[in-house]
Amino acid sequence: MSRTIGDGTTAPPPQEVDECRGVLRVYGDGSIWRSNKPSFEVPVYDDGSVLWKDVVFDAAHGLQLRLYKPASSSTATKLPIFYYIHGGGFCIGSRTWPNCQNYCFKLASELQAVIISPDYRLAPENRLPAAIEDGYAAVKWLQDQAVAEEPDAWLADVADFSRVFISGDSAGGNIAHNLAVRLGAGSVELAPVRVRGYVYLAPFFGGTVRTKFEAEGPKDAFLNIDLIDRFWRLSIPVGQSTDYPLVNPFGPNSPNLEDLDLDPILVVVGGSDLLKDRAEEYAKKLKQWGKKVEYVEFEGQQHGFFTFNPNSQPAKELMLVIKKFITENSI
Template sequence: MSRSSVTDKQICKISATFSCLFSCFHPQKSFFKANPPPPPSSEMGGYEVDDCRGVLKVFSDGSVWRSTEPSFQVPVVDDGSVLWKDVLFHQPNNLSLRLYKPAAPRGCEKLPVFYYVHGGGFCIGSRTWPNCQNYCFKLASALRAVVVAPDYRLAPENRLPLAVEDGFTAVKWLQSQIVASEPDPWLVESADFSRVFVCGDSAGGNIAHNVAVRLGAGSKSLEPVRVRGYVLLAPFFGGTVLTRSEAQGPVDAFLNWELIDRFWRLSIPAGDTMDHPLVNPFGPISVDLEPVELDPILVVCGGCDLLKDRAKEYAERLKNWGKKVKYEEFEGQQHGFFTINPNSEPSMKLMQIIKDFITQYSI
């Protein structure tokens, strides 16, 4: 096969194959781990109808089983260079977030605040999963930032819009800290509340977008907190009309169409479609974003990600409407490449792009 005859789809298939081979020969990089088996279907009151990466199973009677273990089998790499702790940010729903900051301060410097909202198709994932924690270590160290990694309620037990509401509540929590009579010194002594960036990965990227639209440019409702920009990493958007990358993406992709479709079925409000306003930013009943003023947005996607076409269209439309939007695509990379292998060359390049974005809009 000549180089010129290799299609994008073939390149992505080759990339996926090498990723699988890499995980086989490097056990510490394996994607998934064995989880405790769920109770027999008879005990759950029905038969299994959906399985999400082995950590979430849905049964015909609507009952749900969740594993207590994460789906990613990677060790937590905590070398002490980053401090971290958990904080309850919404007591009624028992939602916590994890805070990170560099262990070695540089004089009296105040650090930007960088939210990292995890992915998982609105159905799985947690701030406590090792892949999330390792990436937050990297973010705190490389960006020299206070990183805030919140959890949110998951579907199908808690369908949209609850995850988006929880993401917004997590950002509002920062405002409550700065105006509190007794704020957390661990946070306020290090954080620059005038330099906040909201980043989301996959489903978290969707949440970040919806927070951006709700707050608008300048984030006036958060004063004295100031959001400067948003980073959308492979944002999880959808629509009833499939894009080319969704329809023609390889079935063995890390995030293939079968899994995308399952995540949406389990998370969209009952009776709605993938043109729901929280799912499709440009759907027939979605808010017209052209007149909406937004803070700067960085959109990132892998060239082999089935979500690529939607991410690119999102960035291009907003840019054509005069928004400050930058799109970065990483050739040959799968969905979530930056957390799967945070030390890879593309992941390190992405980290520098994020750092430059923060620097550019911190002034």
């Protein structure tokens, strides 16, 4: 493919410098191509047992979130609210992707909860901290609903605003961490919304020093080291390293988590996930500092195992772990 320039001559097409999962291409002249198709083409399993709809939560940036709720609840009490923030290395992914939607169906049904799945601005067009700011805006939207004179009845009639859990998958887990730090224990600034806990699913953390598993783990991992490096290169602010405070929780300029009061945290990772060491170190350090943290590792599982095969035995066990975490922290 060639392109015609002003004087009528032809020039070679711009050189591709980065590519992510076939849905994002970045070229040397700064141009970017995005596919309107997901990188995971799987059927959507919508059997009608879970209702859903989209809502705009940030008109200025054209951002929407997707709400889910069981079509019929097994309890007379209002349902907890569970945020599910999608992954994709801050560069790809969407609430509309089939793997994300299928997992949200599963979460709504199995947890008997209202699920909120927000989108956020993606890199490299919008580098960090854009995604973190959008995660915060998605939670502030819930507060607006809680205090509105005429809230969205679809949500307010079934949702318990005092039992909110913020969960994220991979990059979404990073967003959940940064929200936990920003909001602190009790989430006072969100009143009457009350965050009860956070669930980090294979959180996407980084750092300039490789962990042992990043260096020695399987080269054919689903999320391999080349892709990890590429995601960071495209998403962190220009001129920053992976010790950037929003990337490395223990970086030289990161907030001192030892001094922070945090709500309960559940950290989940697969045993074959190259992010494993960072997730485990995070949980261990916070536990040493007296935080209420639970760490669960699923032996032999790859990054994102719970969304790619939500009916697998490990994914079913994870759902029970999440359900127990919600029950224990709803009192």
